Amino acid sequence: MAGRLTRRWSPSLLQVLRFPVVQLHMSRTAMRASEKDFENARNQLKLLTKDPGNEVKLKLYALYKQATEGPCNTPKPSMLDFINKAKWDAWNALGSLPKETARQNYVDLVSSLSPSSESSSQVKPAAANEKQPGSENIIVTSQDGITKIMFNRPTKKNAITTSMYKEIIHALKAASTDNSAITVFTGNGDYYSSGNDLTNFTDVPPNSIEETAKNASILLREFVDAFIDFPKPLVAVINGPAVGIVVTLLGLFDVVYASDKATFHTPFSELGQSPEGCASYTFPKIMGPAKAAEMLIFGKKLTAGEACARGLVTEVFPESTFQKEVWTRLKAYAKLPTNSLRISKELIRSNEKEKLHAVNAEESTVLQGRWLSEECMNALMNFVSRKSKL
Numbered sequence: 001m002a003g004r005l006t007r008r009w010s011p012s013l014l015q016v017l018r019f020p021v022v023q024l025h026m027s028r029t030a031m032r033a034s035e036k037d038f039e040n041a042r043n044q045l046k047l048l049t050k051d052p053g054n055e056v057k058l059k060l061y062a063l064y065k066q067a068t069e070g071p072c073n074t075p076k077p078s079m080l081d082f083i084n085k086a087k088w089d090a091w092n093a094l095g096s097l098p099k100e101t102a103r104q105n106y107v108d109l110v111s112s113l114s115p116s117s118e119s120s121s122q123v124k125p126a127a128a129n130e131k132q133p134g135s136e137n138i139i140v141t142s143q144d145g146i147t148k149i150m151f152n153r154p155t156k157k158n159a160i161t162t163s164m165y166k167e168i169i170h171a172l173k174a175a176s177t178d179n180s181a182i183t184v185f186t187g188n189g190d191y192y193s194s195g196n197d198l199t200n201f202t203d204v205p206p207n208s209i210e211e212t213a214k215n216a217s218i219l220l221r222e223f224v225d226a227f228i229d230f231p232k233p234l235v236a237v238i239n240g241p242a243v244g245i246v247v248t249l250l251g252l253f254d255v256v257y258a259s260d261k262a263t264f265h266t267p268f269s270e271l272g273q274s275p276e277g278c279a280s281y282t283f284p285k286i287m288g289p290a291k292a293a294e295m296l297i298f299g300k301k302l303t304a305g306e307a308c309a310r311g312l313v314t315e316v317f318p319e320s321t322f323q324k325e326v327w328t329r330l331k332a333y334a335k336l337p338t339n340s341l342r343i344s345k346e347l348i349r350s351n352e353k354e355k356l357h358a359v360n361a362e363e364s365t366v367l368q369g370r371w372l373s374e375e376c377m378n379a380l381m382n383f384v385s386r387k388s389k390l
């Protein structure tokens, strides 16, 4: 049964956990399904034309096991074995439900999925993670001497997918040699960015987890290197809350302007992770080790004013005038002689480059190990199952 479900619909962890709980239409009558009803239900299931969704499949799996074998009696699969762990959890959740009741519930559930009731299924399709054809998750524009790189995934709080990291690396390489004087990062919508898209690590088959962590570590290192090596003044226009990697990277920016509705949050410990973006080196230098530790170890969220007082933010503007004031100022800066801008940046940053590359390499290696840890797996499970919000 388990094999059949997996073969026909092959649920990934993300699919399994993202579906909302479905109305199961359980029979409340005292009626008991016979062996024949149970067998018919199994056959009826094979004829379904529409995928009932992973929540329902997990429920069917659990009820089948309970009806045929009784309460869950197998060892708990490892945290890394996402799919079998989800199945085990579903079965185990049935506790000591009698076999006959499980059989009846199974029959009722299959019956509720028959073609006549398929149209009333409340299962939603999985949210698309990757860029859709025609959509632009990163928008790059060049005007008035400014290359603007904008996070443009507002419905996901501008969370950064794997393809967005690659697009940003590409955009930075192009901006380093284009005609613009300065390069500016900003976000579309109410968030600057909620950092790494946490589903980058959840929609992964169990046997590819180590490879995925390794590839992510390589990508992270290349991504942060692109900021370390960027030759022109780099400005962040922080239009709203910023979380994770988009905060740590600010230590590699030359100027950071923030709206007073922006916040700065690095919840690495809560996520079972560790700092990246060279923050383990830049933050203590910028704000002193004690203040850096409060952010990077304990995940203290800062207001824009606090971030400014700690030297992470250059200046804070009232939200009502933020865009106007900031862009007027940046347009004026972009008229300054471009070579002079580059040379001054080079003088400020060059002594640090070698150190920053070494820090980036180490942080990326440490994070690779963290992504495989049980602490991190737990945090990701919590996020995708929406049991916790930061």
Ligand SMILES: CCCC/C=C/CC(=O)SCCNC(=O)CCNC(=O)[C@H](O)C(C)(C)COP(=O)(O)OP(=O)(O)OC[C@H]1O[C@@H](n2cnc3c(N)ncnc32)[C@H](O)[C@@H]1OP(=O)(O)O
Residues within 6 Å of the ligand: 127, 155, 156, 157, 159, 160, 165, 194, 195, 196, 197, 198, 199, 216, 217, 219, 220, 243, 244, 245, 246, 267, 268, 271, 273, 276, 389, 390
């Ligand atoms: C390969 C390089 C790896 C580099 C590693 C970097 C490490 C980091 O960046 S760690 C930081 C990771 N980010 C987070 O932990 C933030 C997680 N998100 C949240 O806690 C909340 O979503 C929020 C506080 C940002 C916003 O909460 P709010 O209640 O206002 O809105 P939501 O309903 O939660 O969000 C709307 C929509 O957006 C999705 N979403 C938001 N942030 C992320 C994210 N980081 N990853 C994936 N998806 C995200 C959220 O799930 C909602 O989606 P649905 O509408 O489909 O439910």
